Amino acid sequence: MKAKLNNSILEEVYNISTPGKCLFVQKWSEMFHHQTINTYTFRLRNTRTMIKEAKDTLVEVKQGVVKASNLHDLILECRKYLEKDICFKQHYPHLHTVLLKELKYKSDNKSELVHLEHRLNNALSSISTSYKVHVIEDLEVAIEQSDLKKVEQLSELLASELISSGWSPRSLSRLLQIHFLGINRLPPFEEKWSNFIAELNKEPKNFKCYFKLSSSELEHTGSLEASELKIVLGNKIIEEFSNARRHVQADAYYLLEETKAFSEDIHMAVEEARHQLAIKQSVLSYFDIPLENFAYVLVGFPNQRMTNYELRNEHDLQEESIDQDIRTVMTVLNKGYFSLEDKQRLINFFRQYDLSIQATSLETRYTNLWSSLESLLVSGHHNSKIEHIKKIVPAILCSNYAYRLLVNFLQDCSRADVRPKYNDRIIETSDQDAVELLLKLVTENGPSRNAFQSSLNDYTLLEQRFIELSNDFSNSKTYHDLISNHFDTVSWHLQRLYRARNKLVHAAISEKDTALLINHLNFYIMSTVHEFIHRLEKNEFQNFGDLYLAIEDNHLALSEALQQNIKNSPRGKFISYDPDLIFHGPIFKYL
Numbered sequence: 001m002k003a004k005l006n007n008s009i010l011e012e013v014y015n016i017s018t019p020g021k022c023l024f025v026q027k028w029s030e031m032f033h034h035q036t037i038n039t040y041t042f043r044l045r046n047t048r049t050m051i052k053e054a055k056d057t058l059v060e061v062k063q064g065v066v067k068a069s070n071l072h073d074l075i076l077e078c079r080k081y082l083e084k085d086i087c088f089k090q091h092y093p094h095l096h097t098v099l100l101k102e103l104k105y106k107s108d109n110k111s112e113l114v115h116l117e118h119r120l121n122n123a124l125s126s127i128s129t130s131y132k133v134h135v136i137e138d139l140e141v142a143i144e145q146s147d148l149k150k151v152e153q154l155s156e157l158l159a160s161e162l163i164s165s166g167w168s169p170r171s172l173s174r175l176l177q178i179h180f181l182g183i184n185r186l187p188p189f190e191e192k193w194s195n196f197i198a199e200l201n202k203e204p205k206n207f208k209c210y211f212k213l214s215s216s217e218l219e220h221t222g223s224l225e226a227s228e229l230k231i232v233l234g235n236k237i238i239e240e241f242s243n244a245r246r247h248v249q250a251d252a253y254y255l256l257e258e259t260k261a262f263s264e265d266i267h268m269a270v271e272e273a274r275h276q277l278a279i280k281q282s283v284l285s286y287f288d289i290p291l292e293n294f295a296y297v298l299v300g301f302p303n304q305r306m307t308n309y310e311l312r313n314e315h316d317l318q319e320e321s322i323d324q325d326i327r328t329v330m331t332v333l334n335k336g337y338f339s340l341e342d343k344q345r346l347i348n349f350f351r352q353y354d355l356s357i358q359a360t361s362l363e364t365r366y367t368n369l370w371s372s373l374e375s376l377l378v379s380g381h382h383n384s385k386i387e388h389i390k391k392i393v394p395a396i397l398c399s400n401y402a403y404r405l406l407v408n409f410l411q412d413c414s415r416a417d418v419r420p421k422y423n424d425r426i427i428e429t430s431d432q433d434a435v436e437l438l439l440k441l442v443t444e445n446g447p448s449r450n451a452f453q454s455s456l457n458d459y460t461l462l463e464q465r466f467i468e469l470s471n472d473f474s475n476s477k478t479y480h481d482l483i484s485n486h487f488d489t490v491s492w493h494l495q496r497l498y499r500a501r502n503k504l505v506h507a508a509i510s511e512k513d514t515a516l517l518i519n520h521l522n523f524y525i526m527s528t529v530h531e532f533i534h535r536l537e538k539n540e541f542q543n544f545g546d547l548y549l550a551i552e553d554n555h556l557a558l559s560e561a562l563q564q565n566i567k568n569s570p571r572g573k574f575i576s577y578d579p580d581l582i583f584h585g586p587i588f589k590y591l
Contacts, residue, residue: 005029554588
């Protein structure tokens, strides 16, 4: 969550009061902030978009683009969204009941698929035009009534709905700044909310994006026009846009790509224009007529104004280097007892990842990213490539999930200028035992916990997060539910990423949210490699296959230990768990 959004600051500076109003601003800001961890960022899907994705996938199954087995995880994920969707449950109660009872993937039998197709079609017909309206109306009521749980849930549903309709995350973040945290601070929240929603409800408008041609590229004018590229003289642009003279060279020539985007979403307009241009660039490249990688694009807005937009790589995958991790990798490559096959697997991973970093097209970047993950993890101990990935990656993410949530909470406290205290000792983020102390503060009933929770009332989202963590870590049952749900979520999303990769490779079909999928896939890869390096540094493994099985077994043993605790608990009161399960794991503490 972001600094300087405490309730007192929002009220004093921005005329935003009440916990519900503060929570909305804090939550929206967090969901679209680029440094927010994946757990708390906006979700790519909600119930409506999940049903649509299932329907679209079913069509692709009938066309032979993907296998019917892809529907299994999709339907399970769709049911999970349905169970939690408070808007769907309230406004479509009968449909909600029927779908939870009947929405299933039974087999790839033709009649079963037709049955499923009709059910998905009917569900979409019932909700498509009204779902977003209901979400906005319910969110407004929840904010007014300070129903904090609903404010969070409905904000997530609205964010997913907007992302799926074509809004870019950067522009949704900017809208909050404009309407709630901008220069005009005096209007009441209700007026700000009304203007904010009015902007979200506007229809997409036409943008014009101009890419300046070099003199060498102008030699191929005929070829450019043959590829359906439109070439425009600078003077023509100056005549159309009021402030174009400061940006446009009158005697230069520009490529024009026209696109549609929401009026305040320059980022999506440029992204779409780049995608359209990339398709034509691919054709020209085949005929040895290359176009340069443009550094800037001139963007003409619907209101006839123009701006110069720098084409930075919005999906930079490179991470800050950690010298110890580099040394560990080189040590692995130089160790005598690792087989040539294992060493080659590691080399192949880094080479594929490097190809992804260097790629200019999103599609090439995506396929190389996925290939890098396959080259590292597929060792032959499962029946298929995707099974390797769906077993290992979720196990890794679940093994450090609790630790990651606790560390993030400590960092959020720092940003909110709150200092956690356990038994009169201030927990500093730099303390070696900071996370262990925070777990005690979160789980132990007593004066320390009560006093700390009271200190959070100046940052409503932080207080809600503390309550959430207290519930998640309270006993073996809640902790088991936390990691079990996370395992399923990651596994289902990996299947989605694999399906997107196969559609791209085998049918040249690109998902419209490829850029967002790249961010998710890269996070999974970085988390996997970090754990991989950490375990090779701490433990002696003879080969990578041993390490992968240890990672999988560690998760299975953790789940089994918690289930055993649940089984041995007295009725109505689940027993707690050994904190070592969080910080060391049941298997790795012996290795």
